[in-house]
Amino acid sequence: MKGIMVQGTASDVGKSLICTALCRIFARRGYKVTPFKSQNMSNNSYITVEGLEIGRAQGIQAEAAMEEASVYMNPILLKPRNDREAEIVCFGQAVDTVSGVKYRDGFYKRGLEAIKQALATLSQSFDMVVIEGAGSPVEVNLNDRELVNMKVAELADVPVILVADIERGGVFASLYGTLELLQPNERKRVVGIIVNKFRGDPELFSSGVQWIEQHLDVPVLGVLPHLPGVRIEGEDSLSKGQVTSVLPRDQSIDIAVLDLPYLSNYTDLEPFRYEEDVAIRFVSSVDALGRPDAIILPGTKSTFHDLQILKEKGFKERLHEYVTTDGTVVAICGGFQMLGHRLIDVAGSDTGIKGTTIDGLGLAPVETRFAEKKKTVRSLGQLLHPFGTAKDIYGFEIHLGETDIVDPSIPAFLRVGNHTDGVYLHEGRLIGTYFHHLFFNDDFRSGWLDTLRRKKGLRERPTVELEKCRRASYDQLADEVERVLHVDSLLEKMERWGETS
Numbered sequence: 001m002k003g004i005m006v007q008g009t010a011s012d013v014g015k016s017l018i019c020t021a022l023c024r025i026f027a028r029r030g031y032k033v034t035p036f037k038s039q040n041m042s043n044n045s046y047i048t049v050e051g052l053e054i055g056r057a058q059g060i061q062a063e064a065a066m067e068e069a070s071v072y073m074n075p076i077l078l079k080p081r082n083d084r085e086a087e088i089v090c091f092g093q094a095v096d097t098v099s100g101v102k103y104r105d106g107f108y109k110r111g112l113e114a115i116k117q118a119l120a121t122l123s124q125s126f127d128m129v130v131i132e133g134a135g136s137p138v139e140v141n142l143n144d145r146e147l148v149n150m151k152v153a154e155l156a157d158v159p160v161i162l163v164a165d166i167e168r169g170g171v172f173a174s175l176y177g178t179l180e181l182l183q184p185n186e187r188k189r190v191v192g193i194i195v196n197k198f199r200g201d202p203e204l205f206s207s208g209v210q211w212i213e214q215h216l217d218v219p220v221l222g223v224l225p226h227l228p229g230v231r232i233e234g235e236d237s238l239s240k241g242q243v244t245s246v247l248p249r250d251q252s253i254d255i256a257v258l259d260l261p262y263l264s265n266y267t268d269l270e271p272f273r274y275e276e277d278v279a280i281r282f283v284s285s286v287d288a289l290g291r292p293d294a295i296i297l298p299g300t301k302s303t304f305h306d307l308q309i310l311k312e313k314g315f316k317e318r319l320h321e322y323v324t325t326d327g328t329v330v331a332i333c334g335g336f337q338m339l340g341h342r343l344i345d346v347a348g349s350d351t352g353i354k355g356t357t358i359d360g361l362g363l364a365p366v367e368t369r370f371a372e373k374k375k376t377v378r379s380l381g382q383l384l385h386p387f388g389t390a391k392d393i394y395g396f397e398i399h400l401g402e403t404d405i406v407d408p409s410i411p412a413f414l415r416v417g418n419h420t421d422g423v424y425l426h427e428g429r430l431i432g433t434y435f436h437h438l439f440f441n442d443d444f445r446s447g448w449l450d451t452l453r454r455k456k457g458l459r460e461r462p463t464v465e466l467e468k469c470r471r472a473s474y475d476q477l478a479d480e481v482e483r484v485l486h487v488d489s490l491l492e493k494m495e496r497w498g499e500t501s
Contacts, residue, residue, distance in 0.1 A: 001123040002494050003036075003158035005189075007133035007149055009174035013165035014196040014224070016057045017477070019132045020232055023065035024478035025487060026128055034126040035061030038115045038152045039076040039134065041086070043264035043301045044233075047396035051377040052092025053077060056267055057132065060233050064474045065130075075118040076111055076147070078103075080262065081302050090114055094374050097352075108145045115147060119156055128494075131156060138181035150186045159191040159497045161490075162218070167197035167226065172211065179216055191493045192221035194485070199226045202484070222485035230480065231273045231473045245279040252277045253452050256292035258335075259284040261309055262302040265398070268332055269296065271439045274469045275449065277461065286314045293452045294328040295319070297335030299436065303370075303401070304351050304358055307338045316361050323363060328429045328452065336422060336432035337401050340366035347372035349400045364423045364432055365407040370400050379435060381414035385424050388447020388463075395435035403434070442466050 004022065008015045019035060026033040035058050046059025046069060054074040062069035071092035079087040087097045088107065091114065098106070122129060137149035137160075153160050162178060164171045179187055193212060198205060202223045209220045245252035257269060259282040272278045283289050300306040310316065323329060331339050340360040348354035350370045360368075381393045393414055405412065405423060413422030413433050422433035428451070439445045446463040453460055 001119075001126060001129050001156075002497070003129035003131060003156055004490065004494050005131040005133060005149075005153045005156070005158050005160045007137045007153075007160050007162055009136060009162065009164045009178045010168075011135050013163050013168075015132050015134075015163055016061075017227075017230075017232055018161075018163060018194060018196070018224070018481070019057075019130050020061050020064045020474070021477045021481035022130045023061045024474045025482050026130070027065045027067075028475075028478065031128045032067075032126050033065045033128040033130060034067060034122050035065060035073050035132065036119070036122065036129050036156075037074050037132040037134070037148075038118070039078065039111065039148045040074050041078040041080065041134070043079050043262065044267050045077075045079075045265060045376075045398055047376055047378055047398060048092065049378065050092070053089050053094075053376050053398060054092060056233065056265075061130070061132075063470070064478075067126075072118040072121045075114040079264075079301055082262070082305065087301075091118075092376070104142075104145050108147070111147045112151075115152060115155060129156065129158070131158060133160075136178065137186070138178050140181065150182070150189070153186075153189050157498075158189075159493055160189045161192045161194055161221065162190050163194045163196050165197050166195050166205075167199070171195060172208070175212060175216060179218070190218055191497075192486075192490065193218050194221055195223045197226045198223050219489075221490055222481070224481060224484055227477070227480055230477045231270075231469070232477055233267050233270050245277055247277050249279070251458065252279050253294070253449060253456070253458075254290075254292045255280050255294045255296060256283045256289055257281070257296045257298060258310065258315065260298065260300045260306040260334075262300045262306055264299045264301045265333065265436050266298055268298060268436055268439060271445055271464075271466050274464045274466060275445075275461075277453075277458070278449065284313075286318045289318060289322075291322075291327075293456060294330065295322065297329060297331035297338060299333035299335060301334075302350065303334040303337050303368075304343065304345065304356065306334070307343070307358060307360065310338070310361070319361060319363060323426065323430055326429070329363070329431070330438070330448075331430075331432040332438060333397075333399055333434055333436060336366075336434060337368040337399075337403060339364040339423070339430075339432045340368055340403065341406070343368045343370070343401070345370045347400075349374075363430060364425060365410055366403050366405050366423060366432070368401040368403040371402060372400075374398065374400050379416055379421075381416040381421055381435065383444070384412055384415055384420070385428060386447070387428070387444050388450060390441060390443035390447050393435060393438065393441050393444055395437035395440070397434045398436065399434055403432075440466060 040055030044056035412420035
């Protein structure tokens with residue numbers, strides 16, 4: 001299996017985006033290509049068709065490669081639960097929650113074997129792999145047991161591209177320092193450099209390219225422009241930004257998202273990027289909330305912790321006032337759990353202490369009990385209440401808690417097989433659900449937004465076809481990158497690697 005690995009001089013230099021672009025470029029050229037990231041750290045998940053969990057970035061890259069995502073594309077996923085601990089997900093299933101020290105001491109050999117198994121499995125079905133690194137390959141305090149950069153390049157036996165972000169400054173020092181800190185055998189793997197996020201005329205950087213190639217003895221494969229118009233999902237919280245409407249505030253829908261400390265799966269909000277009259281803002285204080293057209297209470301990796309923070313900041317009282325004065329709230333997964341009267345950590349799976357109990361926000365008559373085993377599944381539900389022309393809702397569930405409606409007179413939101421999901425209160429102004437990807441459903445999203453538009457006196461808008469827009473975004477990204485990247489030279493280096501390494 002031929003391949004290339006994309007490493008960076010730091011986090012958030014654009015590795016995920018470049019890997020996504022390469023997956024699309026190579027797939028369009030007829031290669032059967034798979035993305036790969038040995039170990040991901042993110043609370044943004046992607047659920048495979050088997051109901052298994054991988055990092056969101058590799059799911060997106062699989063879509064760009066026009067392939068079905070699998071756990072072998074991301075065998076290890078670490079999901080931070082607090083500043084010291086993370087849940088380990090191996091081959092799509094949660095296996096433990098450990099501290100960083102315990103992980104390095106106790107999981108390294110198991111992780112190494114998982115990576116080898118994943119690469120071997122992928123090599124049976126694909127002829128090319130695009131591998132994403134993590135952070136920097138020269139974290140010298142960690143490199144004796146690293147599972148994400150040069151060790152993976154060695155296991156896959158592929159060359160490496162080094163990416164640097166010129167927007168943050170210090171691009172020459174970051175490239176020079178990274179290459180100098182690599183071991184000689186590691187530096188030999190670096191066959192090219194990409195300078196990313198350049199603004200302005202690239203000719204202004206021609207002397208910079210010459211300096212890099214003369215002093216670092218590595219060719220520059222491309223200077224990629226800053227691409228604010230390309231709508232591709234980000235991997236983690238470093239890439240979380242605002243979705244801003246192109247229209248004036250009085251002509252657009254203002255949606256406030258409560259910015260939880262351990263916010264997860266905020267990619268649920270990505271569809272709003274394609275709605276030109278919708279503006280999303282993340283809010284962490286009551287004073288900043290104002291009077292939005294709607295509030296979204298998103299998922300979290302630490303429900304008890306984040307619920308307590310919301311209460312301490314005064315959001316419980318503010319949300320009650322907002323809902324009782326005709327406000328609109330949608331709560332998803334952990335946010336749905338917070339809506340209720342009480343949460344009980346029966347298994348200690350959220351807090352680490354069995355039996356821990358906390359009062360919820362008290363906005364919905366539901367109670368949540370946290371079990372030991374996590375539920376991860378793609379789901380299809382039927383709306384029990386109309387929103388435009390929407391009937392069926394697809395999405396995925398990923399949660400430890402099970403939530404029961406304690407008042408049988410309260411209507412549920414969806415029917416899923418032989419059970420129901422969520423709550424539907426105040427004629428649809430308050431919705432709670434376990435369904436991630438709720439807003440990826442075009443008819444529902446359009447119908448829900450139209451209720452807000454009518455309420456604000458704005459005109460209804462045609463339904464945006466999200467899947468069509470997403471496919472176009474992958475192609476737009478590939479077009480932009482292919483325009484400035486020496487793809488043929490890169491392919492030649494990949495083809496010849498086995499001969500020269």
